[in-house]
Amino acid sequence: MPRFLLCFFSILLLLGLAAPAGATHIVGGELDLQHQTGSTYRLNLNLYFDAVNGNPGALDTDLSVGIFEKGTDRRMQNLTLPLVSNTAVVYSDIACTLPILGTRRIQYSSLLTLAATTYNNPAGYYAAVERCCRNNSIRNIRNPGNAGQTYYLEFPAVVRNGQPFINSTPRIFPPLSDYACLGELFYYDFGGQDADGDSLVYELATPLNGHSSTNQPKPPQADPQPYSLVQWMPDLSELNQIPGNPALTVNRFSGRLEVRPSSVGLFVFGIKCLEYRKGIKISEVRRDFQLQVIDCPRNIKPEVKVLLPGSNQPYQSTKDVLHLVPGSSRCLRLRFTDPDPTSRLTLSLHPVNFSGPLPSFSLVQGTVRTAGAPDTLFSEMCFPKCLDTKGRVYLLDVIVADNGCSLPKRDTVRLAFTGVPDPNSPPTVATTAGPGLPLHVRIGDLVTFQVTGQDPDADPVTLEMTGRGFTPGSLGASLVPGPAGSPTRGTFSWRVPCPPTDKFLYEFEFTAAAKPCDERQASPPVVVPIQIDYTNTPPTLTASDVAPLIKRYLGEPYTLTLEGLDADNDQLTLTASVNGISLAEAGMRFTARNGAGKATATFEWDPSCTVAQREITEVTFLLQETTCRPVPTSHKLRFEVLRPEVPDFLPANIFTPNKDGVHDFFELPTLPPDFCDSRLANIKIFSRWGNLVYQTTNRTFKWDGGSLPAGVYFVLIEYTDKSYKGTVTIAP
Template structure:
C-alpha cells in the first residue's frame, strides 16, 4: 500500500479496537518439533506465539510440561518439563504495514530427551502433547474462544525399525505469520517447512485441538493422553472453510503456501497439519495453530510496467512479439513503470519461466513515484549478458513491478518471449620456448626450464594447463608457475630431472591455453614438449682373494679375505657384509671397508668361535652397491664352518689291580674326548653295586687306587656338559 497509511490509521485503529473485548488472553498459536542430537539424545522444542499487545503478561509461563505417550495404547512413557529459553519479537514482512494493535512474540521452550532403543521401539510410534489455555476472546470463527484451550501435538516414529537404528528429526515448519489480511483482497503466505533428513512433507488444513485445559485449569500439571477434543466451529464454518472468503482459506499440499481472499472482518484461528513421509511411508506429524486478523484496508491501485521494443517507443506485446537478442540487435530493453497512487515505492524483479541462467540485470530496480519533486513514471533498462545463448529455443521471462501496498503488494507482470545469440568467440593460443630441437635431451639431475605463453584473441581471461601423457607432472616433480594478466598469461616450467621410478625415460608434457567465455571452456590445440632422459649404466664388478665357496677352520686358526669392487662409470661404491642370523661381532668377524668413487676395497677377518661352531654352516653375504639412478647390486655369498678336533674312539679300560706290583695299579681314563666349546667334562663318578658313590672327581688326569675297597665290579658314570657315558670298572685281587 502506498505511504498514505498515516491519514487512514486512526480509522483502522478504531475499527480494530472496536472489534476487541475489554480483556483478551494471550495465546496466538504454536507447534512442537523433535530434533536428533546424537546417540539416543534428542531435543524437544515448543514454539509458542504470544499476543504482545493484549496478552496477559501473567500468563507467560517460565516452563511447560509435555507428555510422551505410546500410540495405539496411549501408555504414558514419561513427562518432561521444558524451560523457557528465548522470548523474541516476530517481525512484520513490511515494516510500513505494521499496526500497533498487532504484535506477536515467539516464546520457545526447549529441553533434551533420551529415547532409548530398548524402550522406544513400538512400530506404531509415539506422540507428544502440551495442553494450555486460553485463546484470544476476540476470535470470531470458533465458539467460546476465551475458554478454548490449545493442545500442541506431535507424532514421531520408533527409534528402531527392522532391528536397525531409525534416526529422524521431525519437520521444523512454518515461519510465524506476521502480517494481517485485507478484506476482499487476496492474501498469501508461505507456510512451507524444512526437514533436515530430506523427507517428503505434505500439508493439509486441520481443526485446531482444544484438549482438556480451560479457564478453571489453564495450565494442567501434565498433559492427558488423546483423544483431544477439537475446537467448535461457528455455524457455516468447517475444517475446509476456516476463514470465509472467495476463495476460503486453503493450503498447497506440497508447498505449504496459504491463500485466502477474506470476506469478513475479525480475528480468525486456523490449523495446519504437516505429515512427513520417507519412502512413501508416513513417519511423523506436526500440527500448527495460528490466527489471522482481517481488516478493511485503504484501496490500493495496481502499478503498471511496460517493456519497449529495441530502438522504438512502441510497447512489447506479450504473446505476439518474440525478441531476438544478439550482437547485431542489442541486448538491453527499456522499461517504463508507474503507479497512480501517491507516494508509492515500486520495485522491479524478474522470474524465469522455462530457464535458469544467465539472468539479465536492471539499471534501476526500485524508486518512489509522485512524491514532491519525484517523477510520475520511472525508467530502467533490462540488460542481458553477451553470453546469452538460447540455442534456438524461445525463453520466457516475467518482468514484475510491485508496490509497497498493505497488507500485500500489488503487482503487474509482462511475460517476455525471446531468443539469444552469444557474441562470436575465438579459441586461445599457446606457445613455448622449449623448441625448436625436440625432444629435449637431458641427464638425471639437470634443471629443465622454459616459458609457456597463452593468449586469447577476444581478451577473455586465459589460464595455462599442463598434463603428462601417461603420468601426472606433480608425481615426477614438474611444476608450472603462471602469472595471469587478463587475456595474456606467462608460465614458467621447471623440472629437476629425477631418476625415473620405472623403465620410462621419455616424458611428454602437454600444454594448453584455456578460457571460459560464458562459462564454457575453450582450449587451444595442445603443444607437446617431449623430454628424453639419457641414461646408461655399466654394472660394477666384485672380486675376492679367495674363491672357495666353503671356508673350514679350527678354533684359534684366524682367516682373512680381501675384496675389491670396481665401476666403469666411476659411480660411488659401497661394500658391506652381513651374517645370516648373527652380527659380525657375534660371529667373531670384522669387516673394514674403504668406499669411494669407482673403487671400493675391504678386508674381512674371522677368528673361529664357539658361536659359529654351534651352527653347521654360517653364511656371510658381501654386497657391492653403486650410487646411481638404477643401481645393479652385486653380491657374493661365502659359507664358513668350524672344524671339530679329531680324537680316537673312546674305549676306556675297565679292570685294574691295585696291589702295588707296578702293573695296572690305578684306574685312569687317558682317552677321554677333549673339551670343545659347550662339550666339556663335568664329572666322573664311581658307585658300588648298592648305589653308594665311592669316588668322584672333575679332573680328567685323575688316578684312582681303589680306595682300599674290596675286589668286585663297580659302576662308572662320566658326565659331559652335553652327553654322558656309562660303564663298569672291576677291582681285581
C-alpha cells in the same frame, strides 16, 4: 500511497475495530517433537500471544501436556512444559508495522523419554495441550471468548518391524504477524521444515476447541480425544474459513496461504500438516492462528513496460519473441512508474522455464512522485553475451513491486526470447622447449622453459599441465604462473630425478583453457617429450680366494681380500653379512675402504665354536653402487669348522703299583680331546661298594692306586656332553 499515511489510516481503523472488544490473549500455536539421542526427545509447544490486547497476567509459567495411545486413548504420561523463551514476532516488512497489532512467540519445552519397551504400539501416539480462551473479537466462529484451544500432535511408535524408528516431527513454522487488506490478495509462506527430509502435506482443518473453558481455562491435565471443534459462523466452514474471493486456501505441498478477504475483522483459521515417509503417514501437526483484515487505503499497482530494441514501442507478451543474436544489441530499456505518491519501486526477475545467468539492471530501485523525484523511472536490462538458449524459447518475468502495505503490489511483463552467444575462438598454447624434441637430459639436470597461452577474444586464460601416464607433481615438476596479463605466461621447472620405474621417456602435455560463458574451451595440447639419458655398467667384484667352501680348525685363522671396480666411477660400498648371526658372533671381522670407482676390503676369520655348532655358515659380500638404477654384485663363501681327529679310546684296565717301574700308574693318554661344547669335566674312581676313592679334572693325571688293596674298581669319565664307564684292576 505513502506508507506513513497508509499506516496512520490503518491505525485509526484498527483502533475502531478493537475498541469494543475485550480480547484475551491466545493467537495460536502448535506442538513439535524432536529426537535428541537414543530414546530421549524434546517436546516443544510454540504458543503465540497477543502482545497488544492480551493480559500479561494470563501468561502461564508452565503448561501440562498429556500423551495418549492412539486407538485406546490410554494415558501414557503427563508432562509439565516450563516456559523457556518469550520473543517478539517481527513483520515481514518492518515499514508496515502497526503499533496496535503485535505478537509474541512463547515457547514451552521439556525433555522426555520414549522407551522402546513402552512406546511400541503400531497405531502410534498423540500429545495434547488444552488452554482457554480465544480472542473475543474473532468474527468467524461462535462465542470466541469462551472457545478453548487444543494443541494436537500425532507421532509414531519408536519401534517398527523390530527395528528402532527415529522421527522428528515437522517444525519451524513461520509465525504470522502481518495483516491482510480488504479486497487485496494476501499471501504468506506458512510451511514448515522436517529434520528427516520426510514429505509434508498441508490441509485446511477446523480448529480444535477441546475441554477447557472460562471456568477452567488451564486444566491440570489434558483429556484424551475426542476434542470438540470450534463452531463456524453461518456460511463459513472448514473450506471457507476466511470469506473472500478466493477464500482462504493453503497450497498442499508448500504451505503457502492465499486469500482475497471480503470482510474486515479478526479471523481464526486452522492448518493440518501431515508427515509421510515412503508414502506412509507417520505424524500429524495441527496449527491454529488468526489473521487481521483491515480496510487499507487504496493502493494502485505500479506499471512496467519493456521497450523493444531501438524503439519506444512496448513489448507485447502475446506476440513478440526477442531474438538475441551476435552483432545485435542485448539490452532493453524498461520504463516503470506508480500513480501513488512517494512510491518506492523495485525491479526483479523470475525465470519461468530455465535456470542460469540472468540479465542485469542499470537501476534496480527508485522512488517516484515525491519532491524532487520523477514520475517515471528508466532502467536498462542487459542479457549476458554468453546467453545460449540452444534453440528453445525462454520465458522471463520482469517484475516491478511497490512498497505498499501490508504486501507490495506488482506488475509483471513476461518476456519470450531466444539467445545465441557471440562466437568465441579457443585459446592457443606454445612453449620455448623446441625445436629439438625430445629434450635429452641427465639425472640431476634442471630443466626450465616458458609456456605461453593467449586467447584471440581476450578471455582470461589458465595454463594447465598434465603427464601422459604420470602425474607431473609426483616427480617434482611444476608450472608456476607468471604475473597476470595477456598473454598468460608460466615457467616449467623440473629437477630431473631418478625415475621410480624403468620409464625414462616422459611426455608433458600443456594446455591453455578459457571459460567464456562458463563453458570450458581448451587449446589443442602441446606435448614436450623429455628423454632421460641414462646408462650404467654394473660393477665387478673379485676375491683372493674363489674356493666355495673354506674349512679350518679352531685356532687356524683365515684372511680374504676383495676388490670392487666400477667403469662409471660411481661411489662403491662393500659390506659383508652372515646368515642368521652377526660377524662378531662368527669370529669374523670385515674392514672396507669404499670410494668412487673402487672399493677394497679385508675379511678375517678366527674359527669359533659358534660357527662349529652350525653345519655350514654362509657369508655374503655385497658390492653396491650409488647411481639411479643400481645393479648390486655379490660374492658368497661358505665356512666350516673342522673337528680335531679323535684317536681310538682304549684305556688300560690293569696296573701294578709295586714301584718296579712297569705299569706303576693308571693313566688315560688317549682321552678324546676337548672341542667347543664337548670338554672333559671329571674323572672319578669308585670302590666296588660305590665309595669314591679318587677324583680329578686333569686329563694328564697319574693314579698310583692310593695304597688301596688289589681288586677291581669302577671308572666314570664325564664330558660336558657325554660320559664313559669302565673298570680298572689294581694287581698285586
